[in-house]
Amino acid sequence: MSFDISFVLLSRDYKYTNHAPHILINPGNNGTFSSSGNIPNSVFIFRWNALSSSPRLRAMTTTQLPSTAKMYTALSERDSTFDGVFFAAIRTTGIFCRPGCSAKKPRPENVEFYPSAKDALIAGYRPCLRCHPLEPKGAAPEWIERLLQQVEQNPSRRWKDQDLREARFDPARVRRWFLRNHGLTFQAYQRARRLGLAFGQIRLGEKWEGAAYTHGFESTSGFHEAFTRTFATAPNKVSNVAPVVITRLLTPLGPMIAGATAEGVCLLEFADRRMLETQLERVRKWFRSPTVPGTNAHIEHLKMELDKYFTGDLHDFTVPLRLLGTEFQVAAWNQLLEIPYGNTISYEAQARAMGRPGAQRAVGKANGDNRIAIVVPCHRVVKQNGDLCGYGGGLWRKKFLLDLEQGQRELGN
Numbered sequence: 001m002s003f004d005i006s007f008v009l010l011s012r013d014y015k016y017t018n019h020a021p022h023i024l025i026n027p028g029n030n031g032t033f034s035s036s037g038n039i040p041n042s043v044f045i046f047r048w049n050a051l052s053s054s055p056r057l058r059a060m061t062t063t064q065l066p067s068t069a070k071m072y073t074a075l076s077e078r079d080s081t082f083d084g085v086f087f088a089a090i091r092t093t094g095i096f097c098r099p100g101c102s103a104k105k106p107r108p109e110n111v112e113f114y115p116s117a118k119d120a121l122i123a124g125y126r127p128c129l130r131c132h133p134l135e136p137k138g139a140a141p142e143w144i145e146r147l148l149q150q151v152e153q154n155p156s157r158r159w160k161d162q163d164l165r166e167a168r169f170d171p172a173r174v175r176r177w178f179l180r181n182h183g184l185t186f187q188a189y190q191r192a193r194r195l196g197l198a199f200g201q202i203r204l205g206e207k208w209e210g211a212a213y214t215h216g217f218e219s220t221s222g223f224h225e226a227f228t229r230t231f232a233t234a235p236n237k238v239s240n241v242a243p244v245v246i247t248r249l250l251t252p253l254g255p256m257i258a259g260a261t262a263e264g265v266c267l268l269e270f271a272d273r274r275m276l277e278t279q280l281e282r283v284r285k286w287f288r289s290p291t292v293p294g295t296n297a298h299i300e301h302l303k304m305e306l307d308k309y310f311t312g313d314l315h316d317f318t319v320p321l322r323l324l325g326t327e328f329q330v331a332a333w334n335q336l337l338e339i340p341y342g343n344t345i346s347y348e349a350q351a352r353a354m355g356r357p358g359a360q361r362a363v364g365k366a367n368g369d370n371r372i373a374i375v376v377p378c379h380r381v382v383k384q385n386g387d388l389c390g391y392g393g394g395l396w397r398k399k400f401l402l403d404l405e406q407g408q409r410e411l412g413n
């Protein structure tokens with residue numbers, strides 16, 4: 001069993017700034033993105049956004065770049081352990097690279113460093129054809145893979161900095177990578193992972209005090225507190241609750257958080273969306289269940305369909321959905337599901353189709369509360385004059401999705 005639990009501490013650890021949007025090109029999600037075909041090149045959307053006059057998206061940046069000297073050294077040594085930490089743009093060629101790229105290295109005065117591929121694109125650089133800095137790699141860098149493998153051999157183990165050093169990992173680099181890619185420290189990541197395991201064990205009937213001990217918690221009160229905070233359920237009340245499982249998926253539009261009950265998918269949101277935490281709370285409220293890290297058949301089904309959707313090979317999702325909300329919201333969401341792939345309608349038309357002419361404002365609000373992005377296609381609703389207007393995940397994503405569906409985007413390289 002392996003799953004990604006980075007969402008757990010999301011809201012507390014992610015910092016929003018007015019910096020240009022930061023897209024996690026290489027979010028080391030431990031292989032949760034399995035692409036069966038070409039992954040669309042994201043150049044187009046980046047360029048579009050760079051040119052767009054719309055207000056900048058809020059960004060998620062969690063760490064500062066390392067010092068210029070350090071980055072230049074890493075670049076010269078083709079140190080791929082800095083992959084995902086920075087991108088290097090070469091003034092003389094107009095190209096930007098991953099740190100580990102095999103291309104000839106430039107002189108220090110000709111290099112600019114960027115925290116994300118998107119920043120480099122906005123500055124006018126184009127991606128290197130050798131190291132493909134835009135390609136969302138499903139897997140984490142090799143050294144992180146190695147570390148995660150060791151963690152997974154005994155996920156209940158508690159790693160201290162000293163343990164990392166003994167296993168020949170640099171704690172500072174581990175910290176930086178986790179902050180950058182998961183928005184939380186390695187220790188917090190592990191703790192959340194252990195909490196998730198404990199949750200599973202308690203559900204299987206284990207006494208919670210025992211589970212706390214097994215998963216490396218030193219005190220039962222500390223465990224009780226952390227557990228209650230994370231799952232909104234005390235560890236001694238778990239057995240009668242069916243949880244909503246949550247997984248992080250990687251898509252060409254950045255990481256997304258997916259959630260499902262045993263009946264179907266109930267959440268799909270962009271990980272950098274400011275509403276995410278609210279949406280998770282609403283899921284817990286409507287489904288009267290805690291959210292726990294994990295996956296199930298519906299999430300796997302969704303993952304497969306999303307993959308095909310992004311390569312243009314899938315038009316209609318068949319994964320079962322669980323839409324819980326007010327009567328009006330559910331009616332609006334069901335109406336969204338009627339809009340065919342590649343089409344758009346106006347809010348007015350949607351309101352009329354629902355038998356609520358004139359209710360376009362309420363319809364817009366309900367669409368904005370849609371918790372299953374892409375699959376429940378709220379991106380297919382536009383203003384009457386054809387303007388795209390709002391989209392929770394950001395206008396550039398809405399534009400991307402519509403272009404993709406209307407065949408106006410080049411796929412692949």
Ligand SMILES: [Zn+2]
Pocket residue numbers: 096097098101102103128129130131132
């Ligand atoms: Zn390169």
